[in-house]
Amino acid sequence: MxxxxxxxxxxxxxxxxxxxxxxxxxxxxxxxxxxxxxxxxxxxxxxxxxxxxxxxxxxxxxxxxxxxxxxxxxxxxxxxxxxxxxxxxxxxxxxxxxxxxxxxxxxxxxxxxxxxxxxxxxxxxxxxxxxxxxxxxxxxxxxxxxxxxxxxxxxxxxxxxxxxxxxxxxxxxxxxxxxxxxxxxxxxxxxxxxxxxxxxxxxxxxxxxxxxxxxxxxxxxxxxxxxxxxxxxxxxxxxxxxxxxxxxxxxxxxxxKLPDLIEDICEQYGQFAIYNGGIIGSEFSLKLDDHHTFEKGLPMSVCGNTCAMVENTRFSKYFTIYGNRDVHYGPFEGCGTSPSISQDDEGSCSGGSCCC
Ligand SMILES: C[S@@+](CC[C@H](N)C(=O)[O-])C[C@H]1O[C@@H](n2cnc3c(N)ncnc32)[C@H](O)[C@@H]1O
Known part of the structure; x- marks a missing residue:
């Protein structure tokens, strides 16, 4: 040892x-x-x-x-x-x-x-x-x-x-x-x-x-x-x-772990995700991370990475997804490759390269 x-x-x-x-x-x-x-x-x-x-x-x-x-x-x-x-x-x-x-x-x-x-x-x-x-x-x-x-x-x-x-x-x-x-x-x-x-x-x-x-x-x-x-x-x-x-x-x-889907910055493909409810502990909204909370029933514009996190994981059966990656519209607006400062610390962008 x-x-x-x-x-x-x-x-x-x-x-x-x-x-x-x-x-x-x-x-x-x-x-x-x-x-x-x-x-x-x-x-x-x-x-x-x-x-x-x-x-x-x-x-x-x-x-x-x-x-x-x-x-x-x-x-x-x-x-x-x-x-x-x-x-x-x-x-x-x-x-x-x-x-x-x-x-x-x-x-x-x-x-x-x-x-x-x-x-x-x-x-x-x-x-x-x-x-x-x-x-x-x-x-x-x-x-x-x-x-x-x-x-x-x-x-x-x-x-x-x-x-x-x-x-x-x-x-x-x-x-x-x-x-x-x-x-x-x-x-x-x-x-x-x-x-x-x-x-x-x-x-x-x-x-x-x-x-x-x-x-x-x-x-x-x-x-x-x-x-x-x-x-x-x-x-x-x-x-x-x-x-x-x-x-x-x-x-x-x-x-x-989504090696074929997660990109190093958030990309805009025009996708929307709707949380349909049904997860115990998330009856009215689902918190994906410190800057993405899906309100039940409300369509949310999502980058490719966020979309993959709810579409290609155990959460998929609780979501309806509109759109796919056929057309790319550039980086997702508001995305930063900026430092890992979390919202709770500084009130600004969070995480390992994702959108704010
Ligand atoms: C701070 S305690 C946390 C224990 C437990 N997760 C909890 O919440 O009560 C850290 C634990 O990690 C174990 N640990 C630390 N380094 C480890 C290693 N390299 N391999 C296996 N166990 C390790 C220690 O034996 C200890 O039980």
Missing amino acids: SDVRKEVKDYYSNITVNEEGKMKTSICSCALENFPPHIQEIRNQIDPEIITHFYGCGSPIPLELTGCTVLDLGCGTGLDVYTLSKLVGEKGKVIGVDMNEDQLAIAEKHRDSMAEKFGFSKSNVEFKKGFIEDLKSLGIEDGSVDVVVSNCVINLSPNKEDVFKEIWRVLKNGGELYFSDIFADRRVPEDISNNKILRGECLGGAMYIEDFRRLLNKVGWKDFRYMSSTPAPINNFEIERLIGNIKFSSRTVRAF
Whole structure:
């Protein structure tokens, strides 16, 4: 195991076993307060021992998961895995991967009782011990997963390119990466990234948002979207003093694997999309990302990329699409290849190259 991974593993074992589940910053506790109501209902059924050891920084639980195979990278004690278990239902499946046996032991312990609480005849959850940089050795096949989620984990990896390549490999065509993590507004200097505590608290390894965009582009995601972005709450004077002027944010990202359809900027083909309703949790409108919300029944002019995200994915049965790509009318108006500033931060353009 690489030194960084060993240090991170020890950091989380120590918190789980010795520190009564407590981290040094508030980054991983604010998330518990921000769940949408339909998810909160499920969370209320989850064993308190799992919740005590939740270290996520967001809620990477997308809509419309019935029957899906979902993979949770760095699942910890399994709060998101069990939430997803209920959402995918008995015909779906959730796989949780983590390298830390102390956390996996807690997750595993509740497998049967959680299935029983959800009214399932047997558990639809499986936990695998291993590294998120090498899913192949865990037997996770090419194109076998509908949705990959992860909650405050990828920042901890010493080899993020391998992680994203593995995600791309295991996703089906039309499948989705949907994850929450901590990001930085600049490259984190070495004295901070090498500090074991700052690394363990999800700050040291945080990706600079523009390098993140470049990395996703390189692996295959030419356009991805932010769902939300909020300043990361640190609430520890000592740690705030060490990080100085770096601004950390907690972001949730969505990136569909559509290699033949997604272009590097948004193009205008004269297409319209109508959300017809029907998705649980989105009765009157559907939020695709932080700057596209489809009101039920209202035709919306969409660029080629946005159109593909609702027409060629698991959302397609809830949409009526008008138009195709036969005629091209130039770039989609308002599109920017501009930086990855999210609307919530600056009130301006968002995401990995898409329209505003
Ligand atoms: C901040 S915790 C988040 C845990 C969980 N997602 C949650 O929301 O409670 C990070 C988790 O990622 C795991 N982890 C970090 N790096 C990993 C790697 N390279 N491979 C596998 N697991 C990793 C740690 O063991 C830890 O359980």
